[in-house]
Structure formats: C-alpha cells, structure tokens
Amino acid sequence: MLELLETPALLLDLERLDSNIRRMRNKLAPFNVTLRPHVKTHKSLEVTERLFADGRGPITVSTLREADFFFAAGFTDILYGVGIAPNKFAHAARLIEQGAALKLVLDNLDSARLLADFARANGAVFEVLLEVDCDGHRSGIPPHSPLLVEIARLLQGSGVTVSGVMTHAGNSYDSRSIGEIEAYARQERAAVVDAARLLEEAGFALSIISIGSTPTALFTQDLSGITEVRAGVFAFFDLVMAGLGVCQVQDIAVSVLTTVIGHQPEKGWTIVDAGWMALSRDRGTAKQAVDQGYGIVCDLAGQPIGDLIVTAANQEHGIIVSRSGSLDPASALPVGTQLRILPNHACATSAQHGGYHVLTEGRRLGYWSRIAGW
Ligand SMILES: Cc1ncc(COP(=O)(O)O)c(C=O)c1O
Structure with a gap:
C-alpha cells in the first residue's frame, strides 16, 4: 500500500499515537489535574x-x-x-x-x-x-x-x-x-x-x-x-524528545515517506526526494549530544536502518549518509527504495504537509487533513 503513495508524504502511525496518548493520560491520572492538550x-x-x-x-x-x-x-x-x-x-x-x-x-x-x-x-x-x-x-x-x-x-x-x-x-x-x-x-x-x-x-x-x-x-x-x-508534542514525539530521554526513537509517531532518486557513490551519498520542504528546516538536535541531521532514516516498517541520517537538505532533495561510512548506499538502497525519515521536531515537519496518511499495523487506514495558517 505505501508503495503506491507519491512521495514525499507524511505518515502517522496510529498505534504509536495511541500509546503516546495513553502514556500521558496514565502519567497524569494520579494527580488531580485536567489535561488541556x-x-x-x-x-x-x-x-x-x-x-x-x-x-x-x-x-x-x-x-x-x-x-x-x-x-x-x-x-x-x-x-x-x-x-x-x-x-x-x-x-x-x-x-x-x-x-x-x-x-x-x-x-x-x-x-x-x-x-x-x-x-x-x-x-x-x-x-x-x-x-x-x-x-x-x-x-x-x-x-x-x-x-x-x-x-x-x-x-x-x-x-x-x-x-x-x-x-x-x-x-x-x-x-x-x-x-x-x-x-x-x-x-x-x-x-x-x-x-x-x-x-x-x-x-x-x-x-x-x-x-x-x-x-x-x-x-x-x-x-x-x-x-x-x-x-502538545507528546502525542507524536520526535528526535529532540528522544535526545532528551523523554521518549524512545521507536515511539515517534510521524515520519516522512521518501524515495531514493539517485546516488553519488564516491561521496557515500544517497539522494532522496524529501528535502527541507518535506522535513522542515528544523535542526533541533544540532545542540544535543547526538546531532541527527535532518532526521533518522528508517525502512518502510519504521525501523532505523543502521546509522543512516539525512545529513543535508535542499528544497526538494535530501542527502542520506551512513555516519560511520559502513553502509554502501548504492547497493543497500537502490533507486526506487522507499524510506521513512523521523523528524527532529514533529510540529515543524507536520506543518510542511496538508495532512497525514494514517497507518495501522503498517497498512494505510486513510488520510487526516491538517489546518494551516492564521
Ligand atoms: C504556551 C504553551 N503551552 C504548552 C506547550 C506545549 O509544549 P510541548 O509541545 O512541549 O508539550 C507549548 C509549546 O510550545 C506552549 O507554547
């Protein structure tokens, strides 16, 4: 199903969203307070x-x-x-x-x-x-x-x-x-x-x-x-929150679906069709102990692939590298491979998109739109 989506596209993992919401509700339950999300x-x-x-x-x-x-x-x-x-x-x-x-x-x-x-x-x-x-x-x-x-x-x-x-x-x-x-x-x-x-x-x-x-x-x-x-951000979480130790990388509910469009093998680069227009310019992890560039690269199931990150972003191009140089990008990620990028800042990345392709158990459930502007 995801293979049919035109990229870049914003994905929302329903199981992760619900689990994040439960965590906040459970945390606040013993206190006599109202959640005003x-x-x-x-x-x-x-x-x-x-x-x-x-x-x-x-x-x-x-x-x-x-x-x-x-x-x-x-x-x-x-x-x-x-x-x-x-x-x-x-x-x-x-x-x-x-x-x-x-x-x-x-x-x-x-x-x-x-x-x-x-x-x-x-x-x-x-x-x-x-x-x-x-x-x-x-x-x-x-x-x-x-x-x-x-x-x-x-x-x-x-x-x-x-x-x-x-x-x-x-x-x-x-x-x-x-x-x-x-x-x-x-x-x-x-x-x-x-x-x-x-x-x-x-x-x-x-x-x-x-x-x-x-x-x-x-x-x-x-x-x-x-x-x-x-x-607010607890519902989605992001790499900044993971860097703080507030959540795990596996809790992040939003990601940007993107496709490999080429390689620069001598530089160790894989080029994808998600640049900063899809990922946002947010570099929130730059000041943390581990700088995640423009985001961690995952497979279609949402699992991080080795030590791949988006290291640079033009408007519509993202450049993926292996931090250690250990992964040969051209053979590991052939043209056409679909990937999911976890965002530094969920609010900023989501704001680049008109809505969410909602996933449940890896399948596409539907599309939830977002509002924008003032
Ligand atoms: C006034 C105000 N309240 C609450 C929040 C929620 O913070 P968080 O997204 O960390 O949950 C924000 C976030 O910017 C805020 O500006």
Missing part, C-alpha cells in the same frame, strides 16, 4: 478526538484559526496560548459571542489596558490568564512581581476577568538529564503556584493554574496547586 503539534480534528476518550475536553491552541476550526467542531473550552495582539481582539470577541469559552493570555500593562479599553468600548467580555515566566525562556511576568496584581487591578470592572495564571517550561527542552527535567518541573509548578498566591492574597479568585511542556509533564512528581497541564 496543545493541538498546535498536529492541528488535526481526528488526532484531537483521539486525545479525549469521551467527548470534547479543553484544548490549547496556538492560533485563532485553530480556535475557529476546533470551536466549529464542538470544542468550546479553548485557551489561546500566545500573548494576545490588539488586532485579534475583535476576532476573539466574536468567538466568545458565539459561545466559545475562550481564554486569552497577556503579560503586560499595555496589552491589559488596550484589551480593557476594547472591552469597554464594545461591551465585550474576556477571560484572561496572566502569563508567568518560570525559566527566562521567553515571555511572562516574574512569579513574585507586583505587576501581576497591578494588571489584575487595572482590568477590574472593565469586562476582562483574570481567571488564572499559566506558564510554559520551554527551557526544559535544553535539559541534559532527566534530573534537570525534574528540576524544571519543580520550578514550573512553583512559579505559577507562587504567582497565584500573590493574586489570591490581593483578593483575586483564580480557577485556573496552568502549566505544561511535554518533558516536565512526563517527569513531574508534584502537581499540588495545579489545576491543568498543557502538553
């Missing part, structure tokens, strides 16, 4: 439905386009996890008017003032989470900053309610050991719990204390004071 990795209705055993639970989105799409499909409790820009206020207000329990994120007085002005001028209501910086990764308010209360006070009476705090332990992706991931998880929890305490002591009642990154979610030991966990 981040749909930005897969941007697929079918994958999102598989994330919830029953019904349509709360989700995190990375674009209002995703919010529109998933709201239309019946997901109402939606956290837009990127700081809100003024040009999106009207779009967010529209979704809320239509019945979405949409939550916005902000981390500064200017955004708060602009949103409050918009709410007053338009008679709109918004629910926001204040973003807390737990590790210096990018945005957010330091957990002990008086700014948290200042923003909450500024919003009072404007139609904008602060219903919680959220943070994302992005620096956990740079961990060099599981011990470091565990430390980031402790830091992530402490940051939002401390920030929430500050706001509650100032008289603000919060219902959402939200954390989440795949590494910290899978290795946390304490979620006291936390109401929900957002995680």
